[in-house]
Amino acid sequence: MESLKLLWMSTGLANFELGQVIMMLVGCGLLYLAIARNFEPLLLVPMGFGAILTNIPVAGFSEVGGLLHYIYYAGIDTGIFPLLIFMGVGAMTDFGALIANPKTLLLGAAAQFGIFATLFGAIALNAIPGFEFSLKDASAIAIIGGADGPTAIFLASKLAPELLGAIAVAAYSYMALVPIIQPPIMRALTTEDERKIEMAQLRPVTRVEKIIFPLAVLLMTIFFLPAATPLVGMFCLGNLMRECGVVDRLSATAQNELINIVTIFLGLGVGSKLSADKFLNVETLGILALGAVAFSIGTASGVLMAKLMNRLSKEKINPLIGAAGVSAVPMAARVANKVGLEANPHNFLLMHAMGPNVAGVLGSAVAAGILLALVG
Amino acid sequence: MENLQELFIEAGTLMLAGMVFVFAFLGLLIVFINVVLVRLAKKYPDAIVESRATNKRNNKKQEGNAGVSPAVVAAISSAVTQYRQQHSTKK
Structure with a gap:
């Protein structure tokens, strides 16, 4: 009888807590979004599965000695995984469109207003009882507006590790929702005529320019903002490997095998942070709401900046490409192209939108x- | 409440400093592209790309003249001689 009782006590059924069941359902929800809806499946599948694993009672995946515990501390707590992903993103990025039309850097800069406005919003939420965001928490939440998964995870792991799960889920969910969130804002802020604007063909960019560019970006970061060198440095390394043309094998590895391997572990590591005590609270709701606000403000400020530039400059740019200033490469550029095609079926904006898009990443x-540098 | 006010002021400063810095940084990059990269592009106008393309073209031509054609020529000529030999023996 004793042993039977012991056996029962070692089953999952006897040890389940309500929070764990809910979080497993959240994990299943992420898997559903990834598999049935194709929302950022590369990250949501390991993340959703990680959420299920970490909430298994008795198994202790996320406790000392558990697999997910070590994955998290080896790769996310140290910042290694998001940085390796950033190197892969750099190896996939073509700065040609940006170098050909450097003005679009201003659109990428304007879209970052989403980040800083959300920082304000997160602090404002403190006025509501139940919310207690410090400046560090608010900064980590605000970076969702950058629409850049690895950057969001990197910053959250440094500034607010306890919010990392919610921030990563929000960042990747909204990145997947870019085609739904952005178009109404873009249409609301532009006239039919503005959406029809056709842009001049981009000049060809030489190989020398493409090689010098990442080195120059790195040099500027070293001079003016060393705190950003982990992110920018890895990004530029990946990009240089792509453009220099002598290490094609390394470039191919960075943008395929390596980024795939790291994505699996990054997803599992983030999933391990989706435990009931850290996720099932009112702050998560606040983070999800703020994420949507951040995306919307970023999109709007990119479009408005493009309109302002049209007022001041003779060379017209289609304001739709301003929306691509929130990184989310290449989804945001595709959305700009699609909305542009609706207004003018002969107007292909994709290459033009890639400029602000990669500017948004920078x-x-x-x-x-x-x-x-200022909060950490 | 006073604490919240302080946080607001800090967030506002951060917003201002952040946006100014982002614009300054990316603005400087625009200047760099317009001043340095455009000049570089003019100084080395597609030098590498063009030379690569011409090299490729040359290679193809060379392959066409020196690689493939001689082999084909040799094959044809040997076939012709073989045919002639066979033809002559039959006669």
Whole structure:
């Protein structure tokens, strides 16, 4: 009888707590979004599964000695995984469109207003009872507006590790929702005529320019914002490997095998932070709401900046590409292209939108560096 | 409440400093592209890309002249001689 009781006590059924069941359902929800809806599946599948594993009673995946515990501390707590992902993103990024039309850097800069406005919003939430965001917490939440998963995870792991799960879920969910969130804002802020604007063809960019560019970005970061060098440095390394043309094998590894391997572990590590005590609270709701606000403000400020530039400059740019200033590469650029095609079926904005799009990646990395330097 | 006010002021300062810095940084990058990279592009106008393309073209031509054609020529000529030999023996 004693042994039977012992056996029962070692089953999952006897040890389940309500919070764990709910979090497993959240994990299943993430798996559903990834598999059935194709929302950022590369990250949401390991993340959703990680959420299920970490909430298994008795198994202790996230306790000392558990697999997910070590994955988290080896890769996310140290910042290694998001940085390796950033190197892969750098190896996938073509700065050609940006170098050909450097003005679009201003659009990428304007879209970062989403980050800083949300910082304000997160602090404002403190007025509601139940919310207690410190400046560090608010900064980590605000970076969701950068629409850049690895940057958000990197900053959250440094500034507010206890909020990392909610921040990562919010960041990746909204990145997947870019095609739904952005178009209404873009249409509301532009006229039909503005959406029809056709842009001049981009000049060809030489190989020398593409090689010098990442080195120059790194040099500027070293001079002006060393706090951002982990992110920018890895990004530039990946990009240089791509453009220099002598290490094609390394470049191919960084943008395929390595980034895939790291994505599995990053997803599992983030999933391990989706435990009931850290996720099931009112703060998570606040983070999800603020994330949506951050994205919307970022999109709006990119579009408005493009309109302002049109007022001041003779060379017209289509304001839709301003929305691509929130990184989310290449989804945001595709959305700009799609909305542009609706207004003018002969207007292909994709290449033009890639400029602000990659500028947004640089902008959000710089913004993360500023937050790290001033708040961290 | 006073604490909240302080946080607001800090967040506001951060917002201002952050946006100014982001614009300054990326603005400087615009200047760099317009001043340095554009000049570099003019100084080395597609030098590498063009030379690579011409090299490729040359390679193809060379392959066409020196690599493939001689082999084909050799094959044809040997076939012709073989045919002639066979033809002559039959006669």
